[in-house]
Amino acid sequence: MRSNSSRQRSRILELEEAARPLDPDAGERDRLMAEVHAYAQGFLSGLPERPAYQHDKSAVAKIRELGVGSDARSVERSLERLIDRIDESVVGAGLVPSHAGHLGYIPGGGIYASSLADYLAAVTNEYAGVRFTGPGAVEMENVVLGWMARFTGYPATCAGNLASGGSIASLIAVVTAREAAGLRARDYERAVVYSSSHLHHCLHKALRMAGVGEAVRRDVPLDGDFRMRANALAELVAEDRARGLRPWLVFASAGTVDIGAIDPLAAIADVAEREDLWFHVDGAYGGFFGLLEEIRPALAGLERSDSLVLDPHKGMFLPYGTGAVLVRDGKALAEAHASGASYLQDTVEAERRGPSPAAVSPELTKHFRGLRVWLPLLLHGEGPFRACLREKLELARYFHGRIEALRFEVGPEPQLSVVTYRWVPEFGDANAFNRALVEETHRDGRIFLSSTTIDGTVWLRMAALAFRTHLHTIDLALEVLAEAVERLAAHPERWRSAARAEALAGGSGG
Structure with missing residues (x-):
């Protein structure tokens, strides 16, 4: 009679064999990659012939018909047939974001070099959240953020984070602004936030998610080109102080989504500095135009903001899921998001060489986003x-x-x-x-x-x-x-x- 240990070993080996499809060998990887690559090549070559938008979305229902997990229909288990389903029910329904004819919302990109970077990031599964375990991935993210800081005029004392997009990046900025001002629940109803009526709605959501949804909000009057009037901002701040309120935060836009307007950032920076307001710039759409000398005068003052959001998946044409936040005072960013746990005690020493992304954002699980920014820049240049x-x-x-x-x-x-x-x-x-x-x-x-x-x-x-x-x-x-x-x-x-x-x-x- 076999011992319990022997039976246990046999059972473990049986399970190992059953799980083996999750780790295909080189030959199987080549076969799978050939099918994926063939589809990708056909998709990219055929993009000009595809419609940019498919009004008929009836094919979407076929995704639910297939089921998933134990409910999935076995007849669809071949990769070729599954790719066909993706093409018909996902790519072929609604908007094709990678299409030249995407002229509607501010488009995301999807340049090819970034897709290769994402493949490498997924295959290696590098963890980019903590410097101790992923020093290279963290360093690459910091190098990319440093490049963004240089062309936007931010100082060496800044810090930042590559986030999933402008929404989470904005949340990080708002939480930092809240903590830097020392706001607590008793202060929220008196705190005042100033913005244009054309401000991106993700910033209003960020206020709610940061717990300061009760703050007073002021829409600053606009000029004839739909840009915030800095003199009107100053007047509103003075009126609010006279009412006994606490002016706190001003949001400005470097490219509004409605019409692409750039607020007068330098004049707003003057008011913010004089009135001790946290000055945040939403540059998710327009920030990367700062790479162009002819646009820099319109963006003057952006370098004086306390926090700034950029979206590489817009102005750098990268795949969706790539946002960035920079905070002028890196210490303020770190203090606003500081946390710890006993099981992470081995990582503390590495933090002395600079904060990890997980220490300056809500994310502990962190995708290796830096590679999709770094590889195209190094491969193609600016x-x-x-x-x-x-x-x-x-x-x-x-x-x-x-x-x-x-x-x-x-x-x-x-x-x-x-x-x-x-x-x-x-x-x-x-x-x-x-x-x-x-x-x-x-x-x-x-x-x-x-x-x-x-x-x-x-x-x-x-x-x-x-x-x-x-x-x-x-x-x-x-x-x-x-x-x-x-x-x-x-x-x-x-x-x-x-x-x-x-x-x-x-x-x-x-």
Whole structure:
């Protein structure tokens, strides 16, 4: 009779064999990679022929039909068939973010070198949260953050973090601002936050998540180009102090999402410094345009902010899931997020060489994001990134002029790469027409545009930041818009009926 130890060893070896598919050998890895690579090559080569947007999303339901885990249909277990499902139900439904025709929201990128970096990061599974166990990964993140600090003008005393995007980066900044001011629950109702009405909504969410949602919020009046008026900010601060409130935090934008406006950062920095306000700049969209000498004057003052958010998955064209926060006073960032645990006691010595990412953010589990930033920069250099950003500025200016020549009403001359415009019909509700117009472009699908509402008026937006967007894409967008206007003008019932329905429901007209 076998001993308990012998039976246990046999059982462990049986389980090892059953789990072996999770660690395929070299031959199996080659086979799997060949199928994935073949799909990736076909996808990238075929992108120009794909629609940018698929209005019909019925294929999404097939994901649920397949199930997952023990419910998964065994007939779909081959990688080839699973890739087919991904292509039809994920890539082929809704927006294709990697498409040249993604001109709607501020696009994410997805440059090829970063996909290779992500593959290497996933295969090696380097942990980038704690310096003690992942010194190289942490050092690479710090090198990348140091590069961002240099081109934005931040001092050597700053510190930062590569986050999953602008939202978590903003949360890190708000928590640091709260702790630096020594705010506690009893102070929240008196603390005042100042911003433009065009501020990105993730910052309002960050306030709530940081526990300071009760803070008083002031929308600072804007100038004719939708930029915060620094003199109005100063007046509001003075009024709030007279009321016995505690002015605390001012949010400014280096490129608003609605129209790409850059607030007067230097003038706002003057007010913040004089009034002892924490000055945060949302540069998620526009910050990387600071790589261009011609844009730096518009961003003057950004280097004087207390915290700054950048999104490499926007202005560096990297895959989604790449944000960054910089805090001028690195000590304030570390103190705001300090924590510890007995099981991490072996890591303490390494922290003396600089804080680990896990010590300056909410994340303990930390993806090796630094590699997807570092590898493309080292492989290509800064030149192609600058050229791509400069191209997008020129494309926006070109579109602004051409769309106006097509008799559209246009918004302000673009400061960055967002253009607002609308069609004003001869008769009827202009808002209803423009809602129908953007829907018409979605049904067409060759390019993807979006809309926004500013002071009750519906505007269409063209955001040129996808790295594959070039002149022929913009010419196609102009063609799609002209054709869509012509179709709606020929069939006014398609938008007037919607306007009547909205009016009956109590909606506002244009």
